[in-house]
Amino acid sequence: MSIDCFLQILIYSALTILSPHLAYATQMHSAAEGVIVHQIGHLFFLISMIILYFTIRGKSLDSQQGWRLIQLSALLFSLWNLDALIVHFLDNQIDMIYLKNISIFEAQIDSVNNSKPLILFYYFLRLDHLLSLPAMILLWRGLSLILKQNLANQELIK
Amino acid sequence: MILPYLPILVVDIAGSFGMIVFALLALNNAIKLKKRDTDNVMSLYLLWICWGFTIFAISRALGHLVRQLMVIYGHSDWWSFISPYSGTINTVSFMLMGVLTLFFNQNWKINMKILESQKNLETTNQALEETHIELVKLNQTLEQKVAERTAIIMKNINEKKNMAQQIAQADKLAALGELAAGVAHEINNPLGIILGYTQLMLKDKSMENSDFYEDLKVIEKHVKNCKSVVSDMLTFSRKGSLKQGIVNLNHVVDDVVKFLHNHSDFRNIEMKLDLYHEGICDIGACNVLGNEQELRQVVINLLINSCHAVEKNGKINLKTLLTDVEKDSSQEEIRCRDAEIWVEDNGKGIKPENLPRIFDPFFTTKPVGQGTGLGLSVSYGIVKKHGGRIEVKSKENEGSLFRVILPCASNIIAEESMEKI
Numbered sequence: 001m002s003i004d005c006f007l008q009i010l011i012y013s014a015l016t017i018l019s020p021h022l023a024y025a026t027q028m029h030s031a032a033e034g035v036i037v038h039q040i041g042h043l044f045f046l047i048s049m050i051i052l053y054f055t056i057r058g059k060s061l062d063s064q065q066g067w068r069l070i071q072l073s074a075l076l077f078s079l080w081n082l083d084a085l086i087v088h089f090l091d092n093q094i095d096m097i098y099l100k101n102i103s104i105f106e107a108q109i110d111s112v113n114n115s116k117p118l119i120l121f122y123y124f125l126r127l128d129h130l131l132s133l134p135a136m137i138l139l140w141r142g143l144s145l146i147l148k149q150n151l152a153n154q155e156l157i158k
Numbered sequence: 159m160i161l162p163y164l165p166i167l168v169v170d171i172a173g174s175f176g177m178i179v180f181a182l183l184a185l186n187n188a189i190k191l192k193k194r195d196t197d198n199v200m201s202l203y204l205l206w207i208c209w210g211f212t213i214f215a216i217s218r219a220l221g222h223l224v225r226q227l228m229v230i231y232g233h234s235d236w237w238s239f240i241s242p243y244s245g246t247i248n249t250v251s252f253m254l255m256g257v258l259t260l261f262f263n264q265n266w267k268i269n270m271k272i273l274e275s276q277k278n279l280e281t282t283n284q285a286l287e288e289t290h291i292e293l294v295k296l297n298q299t300l301e302q303k304v305a306e307r308t309a310i311i312m313k314n315i316n317e318k319k320n321m322a323q324q325i326a327q328a329d330k331l332a333a334l335g336e337l338a339a340g341v342a343h344e345i346n347n348p349l350g351i352i353l354g355y356t357q358l359m360l361k362d363k364s365m366e367n368s369d370f371y372e373d374l375k376v377i378e379k380h381v382k383n384c385k386s387v388v389s390d391m392l393t394f395s396r397k398g399s400l401k402q403g404i405v406n407l408n409h410v411v412d413d414v415v416k417f418l419h420n421h422s423d424f425r426n427i428e429m430k431l432d433l434y435h436e437g438i439c440d441i442g443a444c445n446v447l448g449n450e451q452e453l454r455q456v457v458i459n460l461l462i463n464s465c466h467a468v469e470k471n472g473k474i475n476l477k478t479l480l481t482d483v484e485k486d487s488s489q490e491e492i493r494c495r496d497a498e499i500w501v502e503d504n505g506k507g508i509k510p511e512n513l514p515r516i517f518d519p520f521f522t523t524k525p526v527g528q529g530t531g532l533g534l535s536v537s538y539g540i541v542k543k544h545g546g547r548i549e550v551k552s553k554e555n556e557g558s559l560f561r562v563i564l565p566c567a568s569n570i571i572a573e574e575s576m577e578k579i
Contacts, residue, residue, distance in 0.1 A: 038245055041252035048259035055262050081252075101229055107163035119159045126166050129173020136180040136215060143187035143204065150194055 035092050039085060046081035049074045066149060069142030076135035083128045090122055097122045170226055174219035181215035184208050197276070199269040203262065210258045214251035221248060324520045324531055342388045349388060353381045387420050404567055405450045407478050407497050408433045414457040415476065423465050432477040444478060445567040446497050448544040453564075456540050459533035460501040460560050466524065467505025467558060475502040480566065493568040496546075502559040508552040516550065537562075 052074040061067035090097045097119065100108045111118045188201075188208035195201045221244035228237035356378045365371050415431055418424045434444060446453075457476075464474045482495035508516060515521045517538040522531030534548075541548050546564035 034242065034245065038249045041249040041256075044256035045252040048256035052259045052262060055266075059266060101163060102160065103163070104167060104230055105162060105164050106160055107166070108160050110159065116159065119161075123161055123166075127169045129169050129177070133173045133176045133180070136177050136184065136211070139208075139211060140180045140184040140187065143184050143191065143208070146204075147187050147191045147194070150191060154194065 035088060039088055039093070042081045042085045042088070046078050046085070049078035049081065053078070064146075064149065066142045066145030066147075069138045069145065073135045073138035073142060076131050076138065080128055080131035080135060083125050083131055087122065087125045087128070090118075090125075099126075167226060167230075170222050174222045177215040177219045181208075181212040185212045197272070199265055199272060203265040203269075206258050207255075210251065210255045214248070214255055217244065217247040217251050221245070321520050324522070328532060346385070346388045349381055349385050353378065353385060356381060402447060402449055404445045405448050405453055407444045407446060407453070407499060407564070410450060410453050411457055411476055411478055411499060414454055414461065418458070418461055424461075427465060427468060428473045429461075430473070430475045432475065434478045434480055444480060444497050446544065446546075446564040447567045448564070449540075452540045453544070456537040456562060457499060457501070459537045460499075460562070463533060464501055464503035464505060464558070464560075467507070468503050469505070473504050476500065477502070494566040496563050497566050498564070499562040500559060501562075502557065504557040507554040507556050507558055508550070509554055513550065513552060517548070 053071055056062055056067055056071040056074070062071050091099065096112050098108075098110045099122075100110075102108055109119050109123060111122070185205075185208040188205040192201045192205045221241070224240060224244070225237050228234060228240075356374055359365055360371070360374050360378065365374065411431070411433065415429060419429070461474065461476075465472075468474065477498075477500040479498050479500070480494040480496070481498065484493045509523075512521075512523060517534050518531075519535040520531040521535075538548055541562055541564065544564050546562060549561040549563065550558065551561075552558035
């Protein structure tokens with residue numbers, strides 16, 4: 001690929017990116033396309049985490065503790081992706097839910113059909129870090145155990 | 159519906175920080191793993207995954223933190239400008255994670271192939287190493303092996319030379335034997351004439367009172383001795399007939415002993431004879447079926463060997479005996495299973511390593527010229543031909559015992575009769 005061709009692609013990409021619309025709440029995306037792309041990203045991430053879960057199982061790697069924790073991490077990340085998918089769907093795609101910050105202590109959350117269960121459901125889904133942070137911790141812990149096992153194996157070979 | 163925003167805020171901020179921290183910690187572990195296990199493709203893969211998660215965590219966490227800060231400080235419009243970029247980066251990071259994860263299977267297969275190749279390489283290396291060690295060892299021992307083989311070849315050549323020398327010696331001795339027989343034959347005639355004339359003179363009555371009578375007696379005695387020696391030599395040099403017949407072992411042994419008594423080598427050797435029940439043997443008990451000349455040869459060979467073993471002033475015991483003797487009711491016919499001749503000496507004995515070889519043709523421990531190495535071999539063949547066997551017991555420096563065991567003629571005749579029936 002020539003330098004001119006590369007520069008053209010870069011310029012056109014920048015022009016496309018640099019003209020978004022304003023968005024609010026969780027992670028609002030400019031137009032329907034932005035939301036859809038983002039949702040597809042979440043979906044792709046979710047499916048890949050499920051595939052990772054079953055791949056680790058298929059290779060019988062889950063017999064080792066390190067890999068078992070990574071498998072659990074993949075499961076939690078897939079649940080987190082589902083959580084994010086639902087949140088973006090409700091407040092960004094179909095505009096079912098509206099969140100407005102009154103102060104740092106209070107927020108007003110309304111739904112189109114005034115459904116309390118839905119509002120409460122949305123509220124808990126907004127605490128998505130309760131899924132993603134443990135997932136990341138499990139990933140770190142799993143890698144720590146794999147590293148430890150590797151050290152032990154190398155000591156044994158010596 | 160108004161709900162507390164603080165939990166969302168706290169969880170969001172703390173969670174974001176936590177995500178960054180733990181993503182970086184996981185990345186650090188992946189880097190360490192890669193450094194430790196550089197050959198493992200899965201270590202590299204885990205590093206890529208961790209990079210993906212780190213980019214995702216940082217982009218998302220930073221986005222959330224910035225958003226919350228903007229909202230708290232009332233700069234929501236700023237967030238409106240930043241959020242699309244943040245969201246885009248998040249989307250890209252999701253895609254990156256998804257793509258990386260899908261390569262897990264491929265990486266795994268590659269890793270397994272690499273590990274298998276590594277294992278095969280290690281096995282090949284080990285085999286090469288072993289082959290190398292063996293080659294080095296062979297190289298080191300090659301010279302030694304060449305020397306050993308050369309020694310074996312030289313030994314075989316020397317043995318062949320020795321055998322050739324012994325054959326030549328045997329031929330020489332055979333020729334000498336013939337010559338001796340010729341000479342003896344020539345001497346026999348004059349001796350006969352001398353004896354004849356001496357006896358004629360002794361018969362003359364007029365000589366009885368003469369001074370020469372005693373002298374003539376002495377001449378007769380010594381001529382008879384000479385004739386006896388010559389006669390025995392002629393007897394043994396004669397190519398005996400191949401005729402098989404009844405042979406009395408006691409007679410054979412007795413003849414041989416008498417013959418060898420005149421031999422210079424046996425002069426100083428004490429020979430003791432123990433013949434089995436002469437009376438019984440005279441009525442045929444000690445008979446064997448065979449060739450007398452050949453059996454005599456066997457006894458001579460054994461005695462000559464014993465003589466060489468004892469050297470001077472030794473002892474040789476000769477014995478004949480029968481085994482499983484049975485008498486019939488009339489006491490006239492005696493049957494036995496085997497008739498044996500024992501030749502025992504108190505000589506230097508036979509070394510244990512030589513014992514299995516004493517009956518081999520041309521095997522001898524004597525220097526060339528002192529023996530052909532054929533005596534025992536010929537004796538063995540003769541005894542075998544007669545349906546018997548030779549047994550040896552020998553101890554170094556203590557002496558040897560040779561037992562010639564032959565089947566009794568009475569036993570053979572009885573067995574043949576049974577077969578005919």
